[in-house]
Amino acid sequence: MSLTDEEMTSDALVAMRGITIQFPGVKALDDVDLTLRGGEIHALMGENGAGKSTLIKALTGEYAVDAGSIAVAGEQRVFHGTADAQQAGVSTVYQEVNLCANLSVGENVMLGHEVRRAGRIDWRATHRAAVGHLQNLGLRLDTRTALGSHSIAVQQLVAISRAMVTEAKVLVLDEPTSSLDRGEVQQLFAVMRDLRSRGVAVLFVTHFLDQVFEISDRCTVLRNGRLVGDYPIDELSPGRLVSLMLGRELEDLAALSGASDRPVDRSGTPVVRMKGAGRKGLIEPADVDVYPGEVVGIAGLLGSGRTELARVLAGAEHADSGQIEVAGKAVRLNTPRHGIDHGIAYSPEDRRAEGILGDLTVAENIVLGIQARRGWRKVRRSEQDALVSEYIAALGIRPANPHVLIRNLSGGNQQKVLLARWLATAPALLILDEPTRGIDVGAKADIQSKVAELSEQGLSVVFISSELEEVLRLSQRIVVMREHRKIGELASSETDVDGLIDFIAHEGREGAA
Amino acid sequence: MNAVMKHRLFWPVVVLLALILVNTLSRPSFVSITVQDGRLYGSLIDILRNSAPLMLVALGMTLVIATRGIDLSVGAVMAVSGAVALQIIQDSGDAANPSVLAVAIGAGLLAGLACGLWNGFLIAVLGIQPIIATLVLMLAGRGIALLITRGFITTINSDPYKFMAQGYVVGLPFAFYVSLAAIAIVAVIERRTALGVLTEAVGINPEASRLAGVRARGIIWGAYAASGLLAGFAGLLYSSNIMAADANAAGLYIELDAILAVVLGGTSLAGGTFSLAGTVVGVFTIQTLKSTITFLGVPPAVTPVFMAAVVVLVVLIQSSRFRRWVGRLGGRLSVRSAQPVERTEVAS
Known part of the structure; x- marks a missing residue:
């Protein structure tokens, strides 16, 4: 279960150690470690309020840490904002899609990275580049259509391709599947596997346990702002994972299983x-x-x-x-x-x-x-x-x-x-x-x-x-x-x-x- | 003290008091009130009297803004209602007859209500954006008023009609009682019943409200109807004050004053939770500011600039971010962001 410090840091792309973040009146995170290796999909699990979002925001530079260290690719970093984190190669796709619905798909993908020629934006080349990035994710879209005219699922994938434009080494996906249907989830997973094979470290936050077991390699569990542990996914069962997250056994859910057998008078x-x-x-x-x-x-x-x-x-x-x-x-x-x-x-x-x-x-x-x-x-x-x-x-x-x-x-x-x-x-x-x-x-x-x-x-x-x-x-x-x-x-x-x-x-x- | 400072009306009231203080310092006679023939006179009394039309319009505007809307047509509606009432009185040839006056006033109010219902129909039923829908009447209303007065400025001579804006009851201007009554009626209807919270719900999220069973369409329509009716009454007060129906001047730019009064009172233009008490304070602030201009003898040519400068200052004082910034500059952090988690009910 637990690895020695050496093992944990040797091939780590991201090593967060002893992260503590204090809000007025609450310790949102208390001495939490997170290790991400290149070429792995790492699930971050915990109940709401366990500190997942806070930890992500520390990694993406949105929150400053009160104690602890963050190293990316072996280099100690202090993030003063999201730009610092992106500079270091950490990109994020948030739960609520953070894109501009009234801009075109291509503009969204390439925003801030438009292809320029002679000081002007070359829109044809920009859209061509956007098409390329989208195709890497298996998406075929007319990049000139407004983003808002597409489904949330497509917007999510556009957000991911936008993150890949910046050539991220670490990709944080915060609840990416909550509004996707099964087919779209499989499409996303294919993309995630592809990124893994290219050596990207993917941090995957979700509430869907089955997806954690389907796609991730390792899993870090948080509870009440503290680290519960870092586990290879093969060593866990769904029941065990839920128990770790809740800190108690799931008797309530077991008792429910009889509900579907209850006879109904029709x-x-x-x-x-x-x-x-x-x-x-x-x-x-x-x-x-x-x-x-x-x-x-x-x-x-x-x-x-x-x-x-x-x-x-x-x-x-x-x-x-x-x-x-x-x-x-x-x-x-x-x-x-x-x-x-x-x-x-x-x-x-x-x-x-x-x-x-x-x-x-x-x-x-x-x-x-x-x-x-x-x-x-x-x-x-x-x-x-x-x-x-x-x-x-x-x-x-x-x-x-x-x-x-x-x-x-x-x-x-x-x-x-x-x-x-x-x-x-x-x-x-x-x-x-x-x-x-x-x-x-x-x-x-x-x-x-x-x-x-x-x-x-x-x-x-x-x-x-x-x-x-x-x-x-x-x-x-x-x-x-x-x-x-x-x-x-x-x-x-x-x-x-x-x-x-x-x-x-x-x-x-x-x-x- | 801290609780007082965090109250949503704290800064609006501070601004109003500061304005009065500035006036008093520059000329102490500003706050003096004299009694003559059992009537009170003075700048403050003038403010109470002159603010009546704006008060009526701003109360209606508050309800409209609470539904996420805006009503640009109020000034034009004032022109229409004044024109209708005065034309009826003039055509009757008997300006002192009480039944003629009652018909005239009733018809003026009905004209205002009809304008409001028209706006509400465009917005709540046809789904036209409020700013566009009310722009129609803002532009057309004065033309309609001119049609009614056959292109002239209708003037009348009627003492009872004149009483509305210029008369006195127990020492105070009658128009002030009209303001008070309007405030009381609107406050009771909105806050003693559930209409206020349903209006806020519609303003915060129309679709969620509809799915929760709120009759959103009726509430939005009603807000515009109320705004039209109140603007209609304001138009009568205006025409009573000058004893003329001037289609081009009645209520000119009052929509802007009304919107400003609502915002100064702490109601967000984004809709949702609204404060009637805040609007009342906002109206008095604007009226005091207008008196200040005459009182300090600001030359007419620079009046708009002066007004704009003061408004910017007032808005800055009410901005929590600006106060924090000033606080940091001064090295003091006594003023914290006022983001009250708990709501205080504004019961009048």
């Missing part, structure tokens, strides 16, 4: 029934029933129509065909408001853009759901306080202060606040679109067990996630989507991840194996 009237409801250009007409106390999972690749199906069901998109019945009666669902009035709560996919209201407090964000329903009549202060403290306690929202602005909370806690907003409206059907994306393992376990608990008590849930394990674990029935079409349904007790992947990939395709 003899009565469904809570919500979609009959051939669809919308041109978004999703083809589909039938979906959700019964009381049932968790229906929706699986499919990103862009397969999962989200669109949920939005039609919630009234966020107006269906132009078929009908939707609530408790047996056909209803009009033209706006989210109609959905809410019929007890359908929809927690959207993009937490930041469509879910939270960053400049309002946790309390105001929780109360907004019932407040909107009541219109101008203000929710009484006493009722509000009772409600807010109840949900903060029940969902374990941290910090447990209702008057903090929600934008200061971690992703997991923001998601819990959104869950609280909808639960407070006492919905008949709760639609959760990617409720666990980009949040840490602890919060993920909390949300999963809450969903299992609520459905056991009779709440109907539609659960959408890119993580098939999660969908399988929580739902009794899985609706599978592909190319904006429902291609079938599976009982989760009768399948597993491989079965589900196979179904997503091949079901109903002519000539498929």
Whole structure:
């Protein structure tokens, strides 16, 4: 497990030793080591708040270290800003793509490195160079199109090619896969393997455990700002890794595994029934029933129509065909408001853009759901306080202060606040679109067990996630989507991840194996 | 002391007091108030009286800005409402008849409301950008007002109408009571009900609010309607003050003063959380500044330059970054960045 100091520094491209960073009132990092070798993919793991981002920011020069040393390629360095780190060969692709959406793809890739001739930018040569860099990553794009017109996945890859323009020796990827579908993840991994073979050290930060095991060679684990250890990935199992990150065994998740086998009574009237409801250009007409106390999972690749199906069901998109019945009666669902009035709560996919209201407090964000329903009549202060403290306690929202602005909370806690907003409206059907994306393992376990608990008590849930394990674990029935079409349904007790992947990939395709 | 300094209204109030202090130092009579025939007179009373139209307009502007919008048409709307009211009074030939006055005032307010509804329709329903949508009426409004007055400056002679802007009630100008009533009504509607927080939600993130079930379209539409109605009333006050409907001069550039008042009061142009109390302070600041110009005898030719210089100074004083910078220059770090985590409710 642990290597001697000599072994660790001998072929190290980056050696961070004894890194300590202090913020007012907290030690964000306390005596942490990180070693990156050329030609390895190194995963950095830990819960939110464990210090991953802080450590990355120390490596990329964004934060100054209070104690400790950073050596790149054997040379001691003190970074006074990101420019220093880039000079030393450390490039970063951040979680939120840091590019200019209104510039062209080529301009983004080459920004600051445009090909110049006689003091002017030679745009043709610049775009040609950009095409070359993109092709190295297997991307074929018209470099003159606006970056914003491409999917987040493509933008991510553009960000990586931009990092490669600077001929980085060390590439830091902070949550690069959180908005990619499986195919795109494989494309990214191919790029990462290629970089590894060229001797680049890749630091990979992610919440997806399976990806860590699939791609990385070594793994550094942090917990509460301290180093837990540096491990070759072969010596770890997923369970062991999670235990290291949490500092406890994962009994909570184990207890959940029974949820998918729970029998659901489908003899009565469904809570919500979609009959051939669809919308041109978004999703083809589909039938979906959700019964009381049932968790229906929706699986499919990103862009397969999962989200669109949920939005039609919630009234966020107006269906132009078929009908939707609530408790047996056909209803009009033209706006989210109609959905809410019929007890359908929809927690959207993009937490930041469509879910939270960053400049309002946790309390105001929780109360907004019932407040909107009541219109101008203000929710009484006493009722509000009772409600807010109840949900903060029940969902374990941290910090447990209702008057903090929600934008200061971690992703997991923001998601819990959104869950609280909808639960407070006492919905008949709760639609959760990617409720666990980009949040840490602890919060993920909390949300999963809450969903299992609520459905056991009779709440109907539609659960959408890119993580098939999660969908399988929580739902009794899985609706599978592909190319904006429902291609079938599976009982989760009768399948597993491989079965589900196979179904997503091949079901109903002519000539498929 | 620290808690007081971190209050969002601390710097706006400091600026207002500083302005009054400068005036008083240069001429102590600035703060003197005399009683004549049971009425109060003095520069401060003038400020209360003259600020009424701007107060109404700025209150409406606050709501519009809170929804992430802007209303450039308020000055033109003032011209329209004044023209409608005065034309009705003039055409009736009976300027003292109470029912004629009631119809005229009602019609003027309705004209303002209609303008606001038009703006709201363009923005909330058709999705046109607020700055463009209200620019339409900003340009067209004065033309409409001229059509109503048939190209002339309509003048009337009506003592009851004159009372709105120039009359006194228990020693204080009637116009000041109009300001107070408008502040109270808007504050009660926004803060005693949930409308205020729903408006803020829409301003912070319209799509998230819609998905949370907030009727965003209605709230945005309502904000422009309120702005139009308040601007309509301001137009009546303006016409009552000069007893004429001057389509080209009524409310000229008042949209800029109103936006400035809102910003000075600490409401961000990016929308979201807003402060009505801040706007009130901002309006008094601007009106005091205008009095300062006349009071100090700044020559008319350099008035805009003087005004601009003071505004820059005021904005700098309110900028936490600038204060930190000055603090460092002075070697003192007593002023810290005011990034309050906790919100204080502005209940009026």
